[in-house]
Amino acid sequence: MHIPDNFLSTPVWASLDAISIPAVGWMIKRAGRDLPDSRIPLLGVMGAFVFAAQMINFPVGAGTSGHLVGGALLACALGPAPAVLVMTTILIIQAFVFQDGGVLALGANVFNMAVAGVLAGYWPFQLWGAARRSAAIFAGGFLSVLVSGSLALAELLISGVRMPRLLVFISLGLFAVNAAIEGAITISVVQALDKLNPGFVQKPARSNSRVLIAVSTAGVLLGIVGFLLASGAPDAIQSLGQTLGMSTKANFQTPMANYSVGNFESAWLRRAAAGLTGLLLICGLCVAGARMIGRRRSA
Amino acid sequence: MHHVLVDQWSQRSSPLHARDPRAKILVLLVFLVALATTAPNAFPSLVIYAALLISGILIAGLPPGGMLLRSMAILPFSLIFGLITLLAGDRWRALGLVEKSYLSTLAVLLVVATTPLPRLLGGLEASGMPRLLVLMAQFLYRYLFVIAEQAQHIRLAAACRAGISRTHRQAKFRAAAGALAVLFARSYYRAEGIHRAMMSRSFRGRFALLNPLRFGWMDGYFAAGVVALLILARVQ
Numbered sequence A: 001m002h003i004p005d006n007f008l009s010t011p012v013w014a015s016l017d018a019i020s021i022p023a024v025g026w027m028i029k030r031a032g033r034d035l036p037d038s039r040i041p042l043l044g045v046m047g048a049f050v051f052a053a054q055m056i057n058f059p060v061g062a063g064t065s066g067h068l069v070g071g072a073l074l075a076c077a078l079g080p081a082p083a084v085l086v087m088t089t090i091l092i093i094q095a096f097v098f099q100d101g102g103v104l105a106l107g108a109n110v111f112n113m114a115v116a117g118v119l120a121g122y123w124p125f126q127l128w129g130a131a132r133r134s135a136a137i138f139a140g141g142f143l144s145v146l147v148s149g150s151l152a153l154a155e156l157l158i159s160g161v162r163m164p165r166l167l168v169f170i171s172l173g174l175f176a177v178n179a180a181i182e183g184a185i186t187i188s189v190v191q192a193l194d195k196l197n198p199g200f201v202q203k204p205a206r207s208n209s210r211v212l213i214a215v216s217t218a219g220v221l222l223g224i225v226g227f228l229l230a231s232g233a234p235d236a237i238q239s240l241g242q243t244l245g246m247s248t249k250a251n252f253q254t255p256m257a258n259y260s261v262g263n264f265e266s267a268w269l270r271r272a273a274a275g276l277t278g279l280l281l282i283c284g285l286c287v288a289g290a291r292m293i294g295r296r297r298s299a
Numbered sequence B: 001m002h003h004v005l006v007d008q009w010s011q012r013s014s015p016l017h018a019r020d021p022r023a024k025i026l027v028l029l030v031f032l033v034a035l036a037t038t039a040p041n042a043f044p045s046l047v048i049y050a051a052l053l054i055s056g057i058l059i060a061g062l063p064p065g066g067m068l069l070r071s072m073a074i075l076p077f078s079l080i081f082g083l084i085t086l087l088a089g090d091r092w093r094a095l096g097l098v099e100k101s102y103l104s105t106l107a108v109l110l111v112v113a114t115t116p117l118p119r120l121l122g123g124l125e126a127s128g129m130p131r132l133l134v135l136m137a138q139f140l141y142r143y144l145f146v147i148a149e150q151a152q153h154i155r156l157a158a159a160c161r162a163g164i165s166r167t168h169r170q171a172k173f174r175a176a177a178g179a180l181a182v183l184f185a186r187s188y189y190r191a192e193g194i195h196r197a198m199m200s201r202s203f204r205g206r207f208a209l210l211n212p213l214r215f216g217w218m219d220g221y222f223a224a225g226v227v228a229l230l231i232l233a234r235v236q
Helices: A010-033 A039-053 A071-078 A080-097 A106-128 A133-158 A165-196 A210-232 A234-243 A249-253 A261-298 B003-010 B021-036 B043-059 B064-087 B091-114 B117-126 B131-162 B169-200 B217-235
Strands: A058-061 A064-066
Touching (some): A010 A080, A010 A106, A039 A071, A039 A080, A039 B131, A058 A165, A058 B169, A071 A080, A071 A106, A071 A133, A071 A165, A080 A106, A080 B131, A106 A133, A133 A210, B021 B043, B021 B117, B021 B217, B043 B217, B064 B091, B131 B169
Antiparallel strands (some): A058 A064
């Protein structure tokens, strides 16, 4: 699910970079408020733990094995904002050190896996964590993988990567299976952790997370809408990408010679700018709406 | 782990290793953006990009074969997607996926193989990455190999005790969950120990570099020269 560079069209990766940077900045502010300095090594080492956890295989049948992805587990154990930061750090190290996922596509990967994935993984725990803990943790693991996978797929489709309908179905089905495996792994690891020390995975904090609930609800909805759209009408997403100017298909098929460079550049820039402003507007509306809801509820 | 060799390469010395990490980050970003916005059939530009990368490898004194092979790790993924796109009848995009993702992987590898990670992160911090993220990345990288080795030990121990292939699947699943929980707990306590040890060595919330970063004239010339070349190659 790590999108490499040059898989997404320029407007898509540029706007996701533009969304992820302030989102992570906001998480740093949130985490910094209730994060003593003594927790910084903990966050780094837990990132190393998630890396190393890939070495421990879980048999899932049919001769295959899965491994922990970790977004939901981190969110339940460390809290959502620190978990977003740990996942972001992991993605940065993966992009630079292991060339796993692109550098320009880092914003897209951070958005899919660190921001939306972790918040979607925390969302059920926050809502039902106190009453139906096991079900909530399973649902968290399930949602985190499903949301990041379907967002990645939707971004690829918007960018104009043409996939046959059958393939879209197959990959969505695989995401759902992987998501169920992640849910099962997450809940069984949490149960084992409870035996070791019941303090590791605490009860969800009730007090200060109205805004977070709103944002993660939006994230889950976005992921599910992406999933439904991609499964129901992959062609619709592609044409949406083309009308919004997100797809670079046109660029690829028109030989450069037919246009003067200046013309080409400005058309491209105009489309990129239009796409970028559109997405920024949506993102701004979401954040502003979430803030307003949060303020009203806490007042 | 496969990164150890690249880490050794990054400790060598060459004109490219000596450049300030900020200059290399800037050049890398300009390179990636230029590449991403180049049409896949603009072969002159692409040849210039590839030539730049190869001369970078030669100047840095890195083994060209090893570098080119290592960046092929991207190929299985991009070839599959390329094939799908080709079957969908979009041959320029298919070509673009494969060639451009390979070139950008090689570019990132070249920067990482000429810059030790602490300096690279120092450069990122100096160019505006938040301190908290930089610190976390440094801790992550320092303890990655330690925790990974611990995971290997746990896996080996589990294989020694219950490595019979006919064990019930559910029992194996639970055993893996238990192993992961132990790894989690050990990492957690290790982090507490690390923090206490660092406090007692008067850690002030920042890792110091052995040689502080210095953006000199040479770095300026290097960055300006390569960026100018890239822009020329992009708009030619």
